[in-house]
Amino acid sequence: MDESLVVIVRSLIAFVTLFIFSRLLGKQQISQLTLFEYILGITIGSIAATLSVDLTSRAWPHWVGLATWTFVVFALQFTTVKSSAAKKYLVGRPTILINNGVLLEDEMNQVRFTLTDLLEQLRDKNVFDISQVAYAVLETSGHLSILLKSEYQPVTRQDMQVAPQKAVLSPQVVFNGQVVEQNLTFLNKDPAWLIDRLKAQGINDPAQVFVATYNETDDNLYVDKYKDN
Amino acid sequence: MQKVSYYLIATIVLFSFAFFMNSADYLRKPTNEQNNLALHVKNLDQNILEENWDEAEHNYIQLKKAWDEIVKKIQFSVEKDEINYININIARLNAYIKVEDDDGALAELYELEEHWNNLNR
Numbered sequence: 001m002d003e004s005l006v007v008i009v010r011s012l013i014a015f016v017t018l019f020i021f022s023r024l025l026g027k028q029q030i031s032q033l034t035l036f037e038y039i040l041g042i043t044i045g046s047i048a049a050t051l052s053v054d055l056t057s058r059a060w061p062h063w064v065g066l067a068t069w070t071f072v073v074f075a076l077q078f079t080t081v082k083s084s085a086a087k088k089y090l091v092g093r094p095t096i097l098i099n100n101g102v103l104l105e106d107e108m109n110q111v112r113f114t115l116t117d118l119l120e121q122l123r124d125k126n127v128f129d130i131s132q133v134a135y136a137v138l139e140t141s142g143h144l145s146i147l148l149k150s151e152y153q154p155v156t157r158q159d160m161q162v163a164p165q166k167a168v169l170s171p172q173v174v175f176n177g178q179v180v181e182q183n184l185t186f187l188n189k190d191p192a193w194l195i196d197r198l199k200a201q202g203i204n205d206p207a208q209v210f211v212a213t214y215n216e217t218d219d220n221l222y223v224d225k226y227k228d229n
Numbered sequence: 230m231q232k233v234s235y236y237l238i239a240t241i242v243l244f245s246f247a248f249f250m251n252s253a254d255y256l257r258k259p260t261n262e263q264n265n266l267a268l269h270v271k272n273l274d275q276n277i278l279e280e281n282w283d284e285a286e287h288n289y290i291q292l293k294k295a296w297d298e299i300v301k302k303i304q305f306s307v308e309k310d311e312i313n314y315i316n317i318n319i320a321r322l323n324a325y326i327k328v329e330d331d332d333g334a335l336a337e338l339y340e341l342e343e344h345w346n347n348l349n350r
């Protein structure tokens with residue numbers, strides 16, 4: 001028995017299987033997962049690791065375990081999407097910790113959230129004074145969402161009655177020294193226009209550019225060259 | 230169309246893996262007389278009972294060759310311990326045949342047969 005060869009083959013099986021299953025489970029980021037999904041993720045990873053290197057047992061039972069856990073997670077996801085009651089039961093509900101500026105100690109005890117935890121999460125959101133907070137909600141993912149009292153909220157264009165500016169993307173027109181023609185077409189521009197604009201900044205060849213982006217709103221071409229000086 | 234081909238490829242890959250991981254029963258089936266392990270076990274059983282040690286030595290070599298060939302094919306879908314148990318049986322069988330001990334040789338041969346029958350079960 002060639003152990004290394006067997007481990008390589010089993011690892012490839014585990015890797016590709018995990019890849020397919022994780023694609024099936026969706027695009028949620030780790031930060032968006034509920035605690036339950038996070039734990040399930042760890043379990044699935046652990047089973048895949050055993051499938052890969054534990055040669056004292058056959059690969060097949062581990063693979064079946066992997067498929068079963070994935071199917072269960074998939075079924076749970078499907079159920080929570082289709083039924084709000086099931087979602088409430090399986091995922092839980094967000095908990096209000098600060099209501100209209102008042103700390104709700106009972107709610108905090110219920111979710112075992114200490115004042116230190118609360119202050120830490122507030123600082124993480126650049127709030128260093130708890131009196132500025134109108135509402136704080138502990139989401140099912142464990143993250144804290146906050147709403148500042150109106151006097152502490154940043155001024156917006158609407159508050160100042162300033163005409164809004166169109167929010168636009170700034171597509172890359174040069175990437176790694178290559179002109180991105182697809183984005184130029186999207187901007188209704190052509191390579192000649194780009195060359196002219198680069199020349200205006202003292203650049204003769206797009207190959208000298210690491211990245212260049214164009215903002216239509218203020219007609220600004222941002223350029224970063226390979227040679228910074 | 231792209232979505233269909235994605236699901237189709239994923240399904241084919243997963244089913245191929247499932248087949249590959251369960252292929253030991255299929256791959257250990259003899260394709261010729263040389264790699265027919267069950268036949269060599271049967272021949273050895275007869276040789277040992279008749280105390281025909283020269284023939285037993287010859288059949289032992291055939292059995293070892295057959296096993297080495299089979300292991301290469303089934304190593305991905307069976308337990309390492311299952312392979313090791315049969316390796317040990319074969320090594321002991323060799324010693325018993327060399328010293329012409331029919332009791333020990335038969336015991337090892339029957340244990341080997343048991344392990345062989347229970348492989349991948």
